[in-house]
Amino acid sequence: MSASLQSKLPDVGTTIFSVMSQLAAEHGAINLSQGYPDFDPPQALLDALTHAVQNGANQYAPMAGLPALCEVLGEKHRVLYGHEGDWASQITVTVGATEALFSAVQALVHAGDEVIVLDPAYDAYEPAVRLAGGSVRRVPLYSDDFSVDWQRVEEAIGPRTRLLMLNFPHNPTGAVLSREDLDTLEGLLERHSITLVSDEVYEHMVYDGRPHLSLLTRPALAARTVVVSSFGKTCHCTGWKIGYCTAPAPITEEIRKVHQFVPFAVSTPMQKALAEFTAQHPEHHEALPAFYQAKRDLFVSLLEGSRLTLTPTPSTYFQLVDYSALSELDDVAYARHLTMEVGVAAIPVSVFCESFDRRLVRFCFAKDDATLRQAAETLCQL
Ligand code: PMP
Numbered sequence: 001m002s003a004s005l006q007s008k009l010p011d012v013g014t015t016i017f018s019v020m021s022q023l024a025a026e027h028g029a030i031n032l033s034q035g036y037p038d039f040d041p042p043q044a045l046l047d048a049l050t051h052a053v054q055n056g057a058n059q060y061a062p063m064a065g066l067p068a069l070c071e072v073l074g075e076k077h078r079v080l081y082g083h084e085g086d087w088a089s090q091i092t093v094t095v096g097a098t099e100a101l102f103s104a105v106q107a108l109v110h111a112g113d114e115v116i117v118l119d120p121a122y123d124a125y126e127p128a129v130r131l132a133g134g135s136v137r138r139v140p141l142y143s144d145d146f147s148v149d150w151q152r153v154e155e156a157i158g159p160r161t162r163l164l165m166l167n168f169p170h171n172p173t174g175a176v177l178s179r180e181d182l183d184t185l186e187g188l189l190e191r192h193s194i195t196l197v198s199d200e201v202y203e204h205m206v207y208d209g210r211p212h213l214s215l216l217t218r219p220a221l222a223a224r225t226v227v228v229s230s231f232g233k234t235c236h237c238t239g240w241k242i243g244y245c246t247a248p249a250p251i252t253e254e255i256r257k258v259h260q261f262v263p264f265a266v267s268t269p270m271q272k273a274l275a276e277f278t279a280q281h282p283e284h285h286e287a288l289p290a291f292y293q294a295k296r297d298l299f300v301s302l303l304e305g306s307r308l309t310l311t312p313t314p315s316t317y318f319q320l321v322d323y324s325a326l327s328e329l330d331d332v333a334y335a336r337h338l339t340m341e342v343g344v345a346a347i348p349v350s351v352f353c354e355s356f357d358r359r360l361v362r363f364c365f366a367k368d369d370a371t372l373r374q375a376a377e378t379l380c381q382l
């Protein structure tokens with residue numbers, strides 16, 4: 001008798017990031033689709049990794065993370081966000097932010113639970129919820145400036161709502177939270193017994209002099225939240241796949257029950273290198289907003305001569321462009337057209353939404369200036 005295979009995610013295909021990067025490679029397009037830098041991490045970080053590998057850091061790390069790394073991250077949270085936490089019981093090092101999100105959702109969501117996500121929502125959220133036996137309720141961001149419609153969020157909260165997943169700075173729109181948003185969120189948590197997952201992987205890419213308003217800055221929010229971060233973004237090393245999550249000790253205990261049976265632990269030499277680098281080079285993350293803002297400004301100025309309409313980008317390393325002056329195609333078809341025919345790969349925005357009919361695609365500007373110039377030159381010819 002042949003085994004019967006029943007998919008747990010029958011409607012889920014390959015993630016858009018793999019699809020578009022592969023298409024870009026096949027067609028030799030400049031890849032501004034999947035979000036990753038086309039430049040290397042800082043030399044000091046690479047040297048620290050070589051040193052770690054050459055000096056015995058090659059066996060399993062402790063399950064929750066290398067203490068030296070968790071400690072330096074706890075100190076960073078204290079200095080940056082005023083968060084007085086206990087790193088040993090609150091910080092867990094994970095295989096990228098992706099594993100932090102997955103482990104947190106598996107630990108917190110029970111069968112039949114509902115999880116609220118804000119559309120556009122990063123594509124990893126819903127499959128994790130469904131694999132935990134839960135379902136997702138999607139609340140759209142306002143379509144003009146992509147801010148949060150808190151009234152709709154509150155109306156979506158029901159007796160089965162377990163989690164609200166937030167992602168600010170927001171991928172793909174670049175929206176950020178204001179102090180008023182945090183006030184509103186505090187009020188909401190007083191009325192509802194939900195937990196938050198706050199995906200803050202773009203914490204160091206907030207521009208125009210604004211600070212990043214982490215949920216860790218508010219004790220009342222931090223007490224109910226899993227905050228997710230990524231070294232891939234912060235240290236230009238997406239391929240290392242290291243992230244971490246910070247949560248109150250009882251939540252962390254549950255997350256670690258999952259984490260210990262997903263990867264068990266994360267790469268020892270990379271944790272060692274990141275601990276050393278983070279402690280010795282605070283100027284690295286301090287310089288990131290200016291570094292990426294300069295790339296945003298360059299890309300925006302280069303596209304001024306194009307027929308694309310750019311939406312403001314207060315954060316992240318993504319630029320949304322409206323192409324309605326150029327094409328009637330839907331965004332998925334247009335992103336494929338850009339990749340295959342024009343030679344610049346992009347990500348369609350509708351794949352992050354239940355329903356979305358605007359003609360918007362996303363470009364990643366975490367690229368060498370020469371790459372941005374070459375891409376913009378091509379796009380200006382459209
Ligand atoms: N969340 C968001 C919003 C992201 O954009 C990404 C990746 N770009 C991740 C999570 C995953 O991060 P990592 O590569 O560290 O797993």
Ligand code: GLN
Nearest residue numbers: 017018033034035036171
């Ligand atoms: N988060 C990255 C993006 O938005 C991609 C990560 C991935 O490929 N899984 O482009």
